[in-house]
Amino acid sequence: MTKAITVSGLHKSFGKTQALAGLDLDVEAGEVHGFLGPNGSGKSTTIRVLLGLLHADSGAAQLLGRDPWTDAVELHRRVAYVPGDVTLWRNLSGGEVIDLYGKLRGGLDKSRRTELIDRFELDPTKKGRTYSKGNRQKVALVAAFASDVDLLILDEPTSGLDPLMEEVFQRCVEEERDRGRTILLSSHILSEVEELCDRVSIIRKGRTVESGSLSDLRHLTRTSVTAELTGAPNGLASIPGVHDLAIQQIQNSQGHRVRLQVEADQLNAVLRSLSESGVRSLTSKPPTLEELFLRHYQETA
Amino acid sequence: MTAAAFPARTGVSGSRQLAGTGALLRFNLRRDRVVVPAWVAVTGLLVLSLPGSLKSVYSTPAERADIARQMLTNSSLRATYGPVFNDSLGGLTAWRIGGYAAILAGIMSLVVVVRHTRDEEESGRQELVSSAMVGRRAPLTAALLTALVANSALALLIAGGMAGQGSAGALALGLGIGGVGMVFATLAAIVAQFTDSGRLAKGLTGGLLGAAFVLRAVGDSTTNDGSSPATWISPIGWLENLRPFAAERWWVLTLFAAATLVQGVVAYELAGRRDVGMSFFAARPGPAQGRLGTAGALAWRLQRGSVLGWGLGFFAAGVAFGGITKGAADLVGDNAKTREVIERMGGQSGIEDAFLATMVGMFGMLAALYAVSSVLRLHSEETGQRAEPILANAVGRLRWAAGHLTIAFVGAVVIMLLSGLGLTLGYGAEPGPILAATLVQLPAIWSLGALAVLLHGISPRLSPASWATAGLALALGWIGPALNLPQAVLNVSPFGHLPKLPGGDMAWGPVIVLTAIAATLVAVGLTALRRRDLTT
Structure with a gap:
């Protein structure tokens, strides 16, 4: 089986702070992979390295078989990202941002966009500054799910969603998996991870401490x-x-x-x-x- | 409810409106502990350095009387600096630098007030602060008190430092400059109630500050005693009419007090009538479908308002200054020192051309501020976490930066041409030479903008230093010539190398070299940007 993400021995320091200390991560193509760890354990740093926003100090990382730093732009055509803290432009409407992200990724499924806006009960005409945290996340989620990509990287995407929307989110993730897309899901909501993830990796202090299917982990x-x-x-x-x-x-x-x-x-x-x-x-x-x-x-x- | 209980309750709620002001004031002063003292020190020392420098240029009382007479009779010079009311060193200092120190005090005040009011609300931090024991009007009060502390410190520094030239004049100059600061502090407080972004509040108040300068300039070009209505409308004109070091008219101080009070009351009334974080203009819904499809289009969408504002301001100021250029030829008498000063500023002997060249140079230095602020959109987009999701799409860093840089560098061309067009219309001359003169400023503008690209490319933490370099160029360009500074010092600013146009000889050398330097700085900056970690 091909790997969607392979990371081995990744190191990254910010000044004296060591954020990643030899992190390993393997995500199979077509799976939903849970990415767990306490606050400050290096999840977001890993994701930013995978997106080519940060340059790792050492170690190897591959995204869809390519180098995330040198091939960033090419790769991003096939990747959609939802940050945990979605910041929008004050004067742009949610609809404009969704379409902008879609075009910048190289394609948006129009009917899927309409359907998702409906399911997430998002008002796309509101301006960025007037959205609540949950609604800003919906903007990023609609943009990601409506994009035609192979890999979704979701960094605590549901921290502001209400339980009904959390349910919609889970259905969307399942649909994406059924279409054969790979999803890396960083989350603290364990019921969500248990429900959705085929395999999980648990990291701590910049290192992977456990990795495998949930039943494997339970066995341990x-x-x-x-x-x-x-x-x-x-x-x-x-x-x-x-x-x-x-x-x-x-x-x-x-x-x-x-x-x-x-x-x-x-x-x-x-x-x-x-x-x-x-x-x-x-x-x-x-x-x-x-x-x-x-x-x-x-x-x- | 009994009548007796009601007044007691309003009494309590009235005082509670200001609960927490003291703590917020201390907090504001702590946050401003570097920027405000530095700004006060630079502005104050600029004023305090003048008597000595003036003395070195005009060493005898006769020379000073001569220059004062010259300046008073020439309308375009009056427009630039205001009329001279007294030829003592103190009087000449107030004439030469008073208005500019007042502008610096105004910028400091509006930035301080907006930073502690609208910026806080916009970021959402105000919500958290207001959820504590903080009264509805406490944040505004604390912001205005912060501005009051800063302006008082500036007034004290000037009044104390200039006391050697006459303590009454020194006090008047200090209070007048601080007074202009407070007028713009309270004006910013009103503007901040209406806009919902701090950037817009600062831009609009800054525009009003510029209008106050232009009004004073136009008024002074028509009269030689500051009595024109245009001058009296402008708070900067009040400082002039306070006449520091020239039989001070102390009653003018009541204008500052009254304007500060009235504007303060209006801001208070408005602040008490609206919700935290909201403005008086409700956000209108936007389109459900977006047409933006590229990083460049997004950059234009984000910056078009600013380009429009700068363009209109430059055009209007160009028309105003073009209109008063005619008077430049009225110069009577023949004072070698005056000519020398004008020639250093304008670079050649045709006085009208010299005046136009000075104006074009001023527009150039202001346009450098535009270029720096436009380049630094990269900085605010990055540190505001809005660059990250863009770059997580199929957008390279170069393409992301290119959108903003195009607006910065091409936008500078556009606003300079608009200023030239304004000057041409106001002056009523052939457009060719003036437009060419405005374009010749571009290499210097670009190089200061390019320095901002380099600093941001190396590290976003260095970015604010590009304001310091643009400010230094501005200070050298304005104050340098009158201080008789050596060319080596003036050459620190890229503007010091440019040929003085219109009227002077075109020199391609510095234009080409500066353009090449700008291009190199941009290239190195972009290379650094590609290699470094994004700020997250």
Whole structure:
């Protein structure tokens, strides 16, 4: 499969601040790739390097098989970008900006434009200065989704959208994927990432700390298990990979309630131990993206 | 509600309207801690340096009396500098520099007021500030107080520094210059209520400041005692009529006070009647479909208003100055020093041509300000995060820059031609020589604009320095000749190298060299722009 984006060992410093410290990123053609990381971890810097706005200090980056710095203009014909903080010109209407961006990218689908304006409930006649944050984002989103491009780079595109518009946005991303377009989606809205992304990369302090499909990532982390046992648990604490174990006797009975977190490769041992004590009920939850996230975000380097 | 409770409530809300003014004032002064002191110091020192320089040019009282008489009888010179009311060193200083120092005070004041009112609202920062314990009229009050602090400092500096020439005259000159500053501070406060962009508010108030200068000039060309109605309409004319160092007419100060007060009250009334961030003119809807399709078209769309404003201003000022050129030949007597000064400014002996050459030179230096501001649109687009999404499209940096640079460099040609056309119409002469003279200014204008391209190309943080270089060229061009500065110093400014036209001999050398320098600076600047990181 061809790669839409390949980045390896990317470094970028601003004075004494190191923004990227050997970042890796692989985005397959045709996938929706989640790009996650805490504030200031280097997501926007990476995107700006990919757009040829910043020159990396070292490392390799390729966009659609070409160099994002030297081939910037050629590449941008096939790329649409939505920044997290959309700034418009005070005196230009939203419609004018949409058409300008479309023409500067080399094409805009007129009927798609009309349809998107309708779906996002955007008034294209308002001037830039009168739009709210969410409406400015809609202008950039309509321009991006209506453009005839291969790759969409979206940098926290929905931070100002209401839940209804968030829903419209998700449908649009799915439609784009169905048309075979590649999408790099940087986001903090985890439900959105879980809903849309085929694969994610989590970065921290300018480095990639995790990359893969959501199920891959889940596999690497802990499952939380809650069980009601007819008897007393035995030996759970001694199984390696069991964390946050809490045992509580159920009133007026011999039974116990057990909560624990277990790493994926020890799940078998835990289940065996539980069944020896007699299981009355059992729920197990895969880790949510939130938990995955928090684990990476809070980890000290 | 009882009648007794109501007055108490309005009393409270009345005082609350100004809540937070003190904190905002301190905040404003902190934000302005570099620019305002520097501006005050440069303006003040410009004034304070004059007595010494004048003394070196006109060393004896007889010479000074002679020059004063010459200047008073010549209408075009009166138009340029105003009439001379006293031939003491103090009197000549007030005559020679007073009006220009007042213009500098006016620019400082309007920038300070707009920066702390409309700019803050436009950026959205005002919203956050006003959500705190800040009264509805506190931001305007704090801005006007900031301007008052700046103008008071300037007045004190001048009054103290000039006291050696006579303390009454020094006080009058200081207060008059500060007074002009405050008149334009409150005028800017009114304009800022109507416009919804700080850029427009500054441009419009700046235009009114220019109109005040032209009015004074036209008035002084017809009378030799400042008594023309045109002069009396202009706040810069009031400074002249205050007559520092020439039997001061102290009552004129009440004009400054009254104008400041009335304009201040109007601005206050307007400020209390509108919503934060809004202007009195509601934004009209724009087209749903856009026709803009290139980076160049976008640049033109963003800058066309400014080009139009400069063009109209240059044309109108050209007509006004062309109209008063005729009087230049009225010069009676034959004072070698006067001729020497005029020749240094105009470069040759035909007085009308010399006057026209001086005017053309002035338009050239002002056009350099246009060129710098137009080039620096690149800077504001980049730091305002509007360049980033454009460059994320299939637009190279060169093409993006080219749109704005074309407007800067070709726009300079257009506004210079318009000034020449105005001069021709006002003067009633053959257009050829005057239009040629205006075009000869272009290499110097271009090179100052090109320096801005270079500085922005290297780093946007350096960009503001291009204002300093354009300002230096302006100061050298205006003050230099009267100060008898050596040519080596005058040559620091690119304008110092240009042939003095109309009337002088055309010299192709400097024109070609300056054009080549401008082209090189642009090329190096664009190369640097292509290689550096975009400011994000």
